[in-house]
Amino acid sequence: xxxxxxxxxxxxxxxxxxxxxxxxxxxxxxxxxxxxxxxxxxxxxxxxxxxxxxxxxxxxxxxxxxxxxxxxxxxxxxxxxxxxxxxxxxxxxxxxxxxxxxxxxxxxxxxxxxxxxxxxxxxxxxx
Numbered sequence: 001x002x003x004x005x006x007x008x009x010x011x012x013x014x015x016x017x018x019x020x021x022x023x024x025x026x027x028x029x030x031x032x033x034x035x036x037x038x039x040x041x042x043x044x045x046x047x048x049x050x051x052x053x054x055x056x057x058x059x060x061x062x063x064x065x066x067x068x069x070x071x072x073x074x075x076x077x078x079x080x081x082x083x084x085x086x087x088x089x090x091x092x093x094x095x096x097x098x099x100x101x102x103x104x105x106x107x108x109x110x111x112x113x114x115x116x117x118x119x120x121x122x123x124x125x126x127x
Contacts, residue, residue: 017060020049027103051119056069
């Protein structure tokens with residue numbers, strides 16, 4: 001049996017437009033400013049994991065950055081392209097970011113909420 005080499009963050013960045021890689025790095029810096037996390041990298045995305053679970057993911061593409069984060073509620077804004085129930089307590093939000101201006105206070109607030117989900121907030125809040 002042949003096992004494929006594991007995917008890396010670098011593999012997702014190779015060949016991506018420079019502005020999209022910059023957006024990815026801004027996204028990572030924003031999450032780093034909230035707290036520590038680990039990576040779970042697959043062929044389809046770069047997932048960020050908190051103490052309890054994955055809470056967000058992203059990867060650069062030709063139009064910028066696309067990804068997702070999990071919240072305990074539905075949120076809507078210009079960066080959000082879809083929202084759907086993920087579990088009884090969580091909603092997955094798919095987003096697209098095309099410029100640094102898209103990392104506004106509302107978006108950063110969603111990342112803070114998602115980070116709390118990664119730490120297990122959805123288990124403590126009884127929702």
